[in-house]
Amino acid sequence: xxxxxxxxxxxxxxxxxxxxxxxxxxxxxxxxxxxxxxxxxxxxxxxxxxxxxxxxxxxxxxxxxxxxxxxxxxxxxxxxxxxxxxxxxxxxxxxxxxxxxxxxxxxxxxxx
Amino acid sequence: xxxxxxxxxxxxxxxxxxxxxxxxxxxxxxxxxxxxxxxxxxxxxxxxxxxxxxxxxxxxxxxxxxxxxxxxxxxxxxxxxxxxxxxxxxxxxxxxxxxxxxxxxxxxxxxxxxxxxxxxxxxxxxxxxxxxxxxxxxxxxxxxxxxxxxxxxxxxxxx
Numbered sequence: 437x438x439x440x441x442x443x444x445x446x447x448x449x450x451x452x453x454x455x456x457x458x459x460x461x462x463x464x465x466x467x468x469x470x471x472x473x474x475x476x477x478x479x480x481x482x483x484x485x486x487x488x489x490x491x492x493x494x495x496x497x498x499x500x501x502x503x504x505x506x507x508x509x510x511x512x513x514x515x516x517x518x519x520x521x522x523x524x525x526x527x528x529x530x531x532x533x534x535x536x537x538x539x540x541x542x543x544x545x546x547x548x
Numbered sequence: 549x550x551x552x553x554x555x556x557x558x559x560x561x562x563x564x565x566x567x568x569x570x571x572x573x574x575x576x577x578x579x580x581x582x583x584x585x586x587x588x589x590x591x592x593x594x595x596x597x598x599x600x601x602x603x604x605x606x607x608x609x610x611x612x613x614x615x616x617x618x619x620x621x622x623x624x625x626x627x628x629x630x631x632x633x634x635x636x637x638x639x640x641x642x643x644x645x646x647x648x649x650x651x652x653x654x655x656x657x658x659x660x661x662x663x664x665x666x667x668x669x670x671x672x673x674x675x676x677x678x679x680x681x682x683x684x685x686x687x688x689x690x691x692x693x694x695x696x697x698x699x700x701x702x703x704x705x706x707x
Contacts, residue, residue, distance in 0.1 A: 442599060445599055445602050446595065446599065449595060449598055449599070452631075453635050456631070456632050456635040456636065457635060457639045459632075460635065460636040460639050460640065461639070463636075463668075464640065464643075464664070464665060464668055467664075467668060469664055469667035469668055469671065470667065471663050471664070471667060472663070472667070477663060480661060480663070480666055481660060481661055483575050483576075483580045483646075484575075484576065484579050484580065485579050485580045485581050485647065486579040486581065487577065487578050487579040487582055488576060488577060488579065489577075491574060491576040491577040492577060494573075494574035494576055494577045495570055495571060495573075495574050495577045497574075498570040498571075498573040498574055498677065499570045501677060501681075502566070502569065502570055502677055502680060502681050502684070503681075504681070505677065505678050505680070505681020505682060505684075505685075506681040506682070506684040506685045506688070507685070508681070508685070509681055509682040509684070509685025509686065510685040510688055512685075513619070513622070513682075513685055513686055
């Protein structure tokens with residue numbers, strides 16, 4: 437019974453995933469992507485099977501690229517996406533009207 | 549205690565996802581075997597990430613057509629686009645798999661990769677990196693707070 441809820445959620449996620457797979461397949465059949473040249477195709481067909489620590493800079497480069505996109509997004513979203521402060525656009529209530537109402541019978545009319 | 553366990557698990561899962569996304573972009577560094585198995589492992593990581601965020605997903609999906617702030621709306625669009633692109637990248641990766649899928653299914657490796665799907669796989673993977681950056685950006689405050697909480701508790705435990 438405890439597992440029913442996560443399993444249901446998992447099923448929902450998998451169903452949405454299956455729908456997206458179907459859409460990707462349709463897109464893949466209709467798309468005309470830019471193909472690499474013969475040399476590029478040869479490189480793709482002969483990619484190394486084993487890890488190469490010498491290319492750790494590639495990994496670091498991707499991490500830096502991700503950080504740049506995160507920074508760009510942060511700059512973009514900070515402009516106006518954060519909800520405005522609650523007090524923005526609202527007058528500061530000093531409670532003067534209450535004081536005035538209390539004082540009204542005693543107050544003298546303003547001098548013109 | 550249960551809350552902290554959940555926070556710690558979510559935090560380290562997110563870190564693993566960030567590292568995996570970067571590693572998956574560099575086949576030369578990981579090699580094709582690690583690249584493909586990591587690509588399959590990321591399915592489980594993404595599903596776990598989404599299950600941990602289920603309350604947010606359910607609430608925002610219910611309020612999809614209701615009045616929302618611009619931030620909430622953009623956050624939802626980015627998250628959905630990221631999910632769709634990750635699914636597309638994994639699916640296209642499975643179609644051009646040379647090591648993991650043949651090993652799992654017991655079939656022979658296709659001698660030539662389908663270049664159309666390979667190109668699309670690269671395009672989807674590049675988009676994942678961009679959207680992952682935006683996803684990080686919009687959840688940056690949560691990430692910082694979670695990191696502060698996790699490492700503060702870690703320091704308290706070691707002292």
